[in-house]
Amino acid sequence: MEATAEQFRTCATTGLKVHGPAENLIKTNAVTAIVFLLVGGIVGLTLVLTRWQAVHLLDDEWFYRMLSLHGIAMLVAWMIFFEMAILYFASAVLLNCRLATPWAGWLQFLLMFVGAAIVAVEILLGNADVMFTSYVPLKADHMYYLGVIIFAVGAIVGCLVFFGTLVVAKKEKTYSGSMPLVTFGAAAAAIIALFTLVHGAITFIPTWAWAAGLAPMMDAELYRMLFWGFGHSSQQINVAAMVAVWYLLGTLTVGAIPINEKVCRTAFVLYILFINIASEHHLLVDPGLGIEHKIWNTGYFMHLAVLASMIHAFSVPAAVEVALRKKGFTRGAFEWLKKAPWGNPAFSALAISLVGFGFLGGITGVVYGTEQVNIIAHNTMRIPGHFHATVVVGTTLAFMGLTYYVLPLIFLREVAFPKLAKIQPYLFGLSMYVVSITMMIAGGFGVSRRSWDMSGIESPFQVNFGPVVDLNLAIMGIAGVLACIGGAIYCVIAVATLLIGKKVEA
Amino acid sequence: MSVQSLQPGWWKTPVHKEERIWITVALIWCILMTLIMPLWHVVGEHNPSAEYYRIAPEDFDKLTDEFIDKYKVGVEGDFAVVEPPAGADIFLRGSQWQWDPVLKLKVNETYRLHLSSIDVLHGMSIYPINLNFEAVPGYDYVLTITPTSTGTFNIICNEFCGISHHNMMGKIIVQ
Incomplete structure (x- = not known):
């Protein structure tokens, strides 16, 4: 398929040639992502208002149902639809190239949308109260697993379109030398996505067959191992995509130039090589695997992936500092930090995302993933505390x-409500800091995750966690409501910009 | 710029000294974090168990019933209270939605706790000392435990196991 000249426009700001079909796919995926963020956010609000013990909004059945939906809408739909937009942007737009096989891009969108819709409807109908993890022998209707499989196939198609576009760009010589760092990071995310989705297929196809009555059940522990090969690795797609977006935001906001691309790119390769096999830290207090196996898997390998994150943790802020110092902010050690564009929501989002991901998400992840510490962290609220710092403060805020x-x-519209946009990253990001921290503290007292009522009020034995936990969960509730308002402002700005935003010259 | 392609020769750019120091420190830290896990098995007293056996859920169910019959000393509500001798093999059975039986243990004695589930996954979380282990159907997970303080401990289920998951509580009494 040949691209015609009329399919391209030249961006007035960057001078890049933008391929029309690529642009349409970026728009469609991004808008769909935001719709799922809105759904997941409303659901999240009901959850936080339920775990805030004094409010306790939902009944038990709807709490677990909404919790299942929250995981799918946020962790799967919002993230991966947005990542598809990033993949098309990083390939077609940044490489000045046409998108390979746009029809396959639409197939990606269609499959993912149908898959996500099936999953969401199954959950809402009450046919899949199994949580995001859907551990066997807990069983959902077979349509649920089918929805997940269709979604995953769509995501695989999207990754292949991305790789195809890289090949086209190379062949048609739309760029010279080595591809840009952001494209390289996106490629790392896409490679991780491919082997992650293979794990997903190995987990969900037999499980679907079992739920449909066609096959015996998979061993419960084997399911857990395979599932986390998919479930945790898919979070590494988010990490790689987020770091690529960090570099992109550094360049867009202050013109940051990575201080050493050799180091940055090697770090992305470390992600590809080592991050997937670290997923056994979910099984540290499980039967089924030996100590040596667990330590080798979660220790040695995970920490080389951690090293990659440590490298980016230096490289991204260093690039921002150098760029700001070049602008003349050289007085003292911190003038560059003081004079940074804190009023630019993209810059404040970058800063809050980076610090929160590293200090709250990354450090707790490594500590909780330590074999012995995991005994006191496994399945307590420490865990959602950790991953709300990584995927919400980190990835979501970066996006x-x-x-x-x-x-x-891309949409060629001026951002609506610029004053609201200015405060949005602070409101959303800092509230989520508080949500994460309070969850971790409650978890430290042994409050378990995924529990409608921690006191066991209807059970034969009662537990009294005491006022410290109650206070913590109340703070979590208030911060959660504020974070939801921050998320809602984001959605309102995005929708208002599309509907009434002033048009920008193409 | 992170959005521009690189021209040949970029790989040869030397790494700045400050970045080299940072990477070295980070790598040392990563290695230490890794070493602490095997090291703790030597110097620490608090380690996850690697002793487990495959067992059919029906068999585990039967073994728990036999264990209850053998050492039962009373009842509490719907639950049997069981007081096994020091050093015995003791059983804790997770099922939707209860932990059986109520265990009465002696302080500073060591027991071999067999943990499993006879239906879906459950999570054994001992409150208030906050120790968490997974109960997986088909696996007999053996934990060697020594209670070091007296009192009443609750067992909270911390792995989602169905709509009444939050009501699944058990009890251990240490005397």
């Missing part, structure tokens, strides 16, 4: 920050 550039550059 939100990027949106403030996607709107003018």
